[in-house]
Amino acid sequence: MALDTHPLNSLGFAKPPAETRVVVAMSGGVDSSVVAAQLAEEGYDVVGVTLQLYDHGAALAKKGACCAGIDIHDARRVAEQMGFPHYVLDYENIFRDAVIEEFADSYLGGATPVPCIRCNERVKFKDLLETARDLDADCMATGHYIQRKIGAHGPELHCAADAGRDQSYFLFSTTPEQLDYLRFPLGHLPSKAATRALAEKYGLSVADKPDSQDICFVPDGNYAGVIEKLRPGAAEPGEIVHADGRVLGRHTGVIHYTIGQRRGLGIGGLTDPLYVVKLDVDTRRVVVGPKDMLATRVVPIREINWLGDSPFDSQKEWHVSVKVRSTRPPREAIIRPLSATAAQVELMTPEEGVSPGQACVFYQTDNSRILGGGWIWRGA
Missing domain, CATH: 3.40.50.620 (HUPs)
Known part of the structure; x- marks a missing residue:
């Protein structure tokens, strides 16, 4: 029967x-x-x-x-x-x-x-x-604005149909086991x-509710203020130093600065624009320099989550597109595995403001599939 x-x-x-x-x-x-x-x-x-x-x-x-x-x-x-x-x-x-x-x-x-x-x-x-x-x-x-599609080897993670809402950068660490259970x-x-x-x-009362813009536990966008409450005394003052060694001023704490920052440095009166190019926590120094010092071509990453069909370290090179910031479009790159969870990523076009702590997310070049990603862990 x-x-x-x-x-x-x-x-x-x-x-x-x-x-x-x-x-x-x-x-x-x-x-x-x-x-x-x-x-x-x-x-x-x-x-x-x-x-x-x-x-x-x-x-x-x-x-x-x-x-x-x-x-x-x-x-x-x-x-x-x-x-x-x-x-x-x-x-x-x-x-x-x-x-x-x-x-x-x-x-x-x-x-x-x-x-x-x-x-x-x-x-x-x-x-x-x-x-x-x-x-x-x-x-x-x-x-979440992301797609789960069934491929030849099981569920795959794909970018959202609306590129402007796509949340793939924030979901690269979803494992194959989790993807099997999740729906979007x-x-x-x-x-x-x-x-x-x-x-x-559906007549929902939240139909016109505005989107949240900030990190949920930093609703006013003041990261440094939250850090100071979590780590009292963290905002120790120090020097703002040019990459050539000149001391240009003082700051009230390294936590108030990010790589690539230009505005609000408190060092007015200079003819050429300067950007934060390095944060030296040990010496409490904020290092600034010209924009071209921000350009990065080789990015070391670790804690890689791989969503490809064959093992990550089964190839010497992977030709993909990558995002090193959520707001930037994917750029052509070559990934060279160092182990199953670490690699060097070579950007075909140098990127500015690549910072430790950010994610590097991998995309297939010929379609919308997300191949995983890892964490940028130190300057190149």
Whole structure:
């Protein structure tokens, strides 16, 4: 007797949506709210989960900063409206240990960290994903703008259809095992306007909610202020020095500067523009120089997560495109593996402002596939 096989549903499972449980990571914003509402309307067994990661009041050391509370409230309202259960999990300790502490240490070490990547890697796609498994979910869905496609060797990570919303830079460390379990229902949409149109269609109260622009635990954009609260005494003064050795002035702390910075150096009266080219934490010196000193061609990276079909170190060279900053388009490059998790990346066109602590993300040159990436760990 032939077995009755059910066609694949929209999440890729051979069973009806009602028998498919999906945990949706809900931030309280419009993107994840639309994902949850859409899946609920399609008949899936949706469970919404919101993580309480930080206390804005503590982060800013002022009263009335209740943004985190508002986000949780907004997520809960969507769940109530669409008729699925919603849970709030206290992940403050995990988030502080896995993300905020490293952010502070990296900044104090003269790096330019990207905590959103670490949050996806160490909290959302690790601890939350395990929670989804504990809830017997078939998969976990998020509101990220990225695509998951099935290739010849299994699930592949691809850029979002809307290049302006693409979040691949922040998701390069997603492992093959995680990718097998994750779903990204918004990745194929042509624009953010299309997402907001869906929010209107479902009558969601967050349809017009503005996008968050800053790092969640630095809602006012003042990184140095947060670092000083996390590491009292960290902002020690020092010298601003030209690359040729001249002392040009004083600063109030290395943490106030980033590689490539031009404005706000406090060394006016010079004819030629100067940029921060190096942060010397040991001597508390901010080194400045002309723009051409920022150009970097060879970038050392480590902690590589590889999403290619054959082992990373099975070839001497990989000809790819790479991003060394989230805001820059991919550029042609050659990756030369040093081990399974370390490499040197040679940029065919030198990039300015390449900084330790940033990510270097790999892309296939002939299509939208993301091949992984790693962390820039020191100047070339």
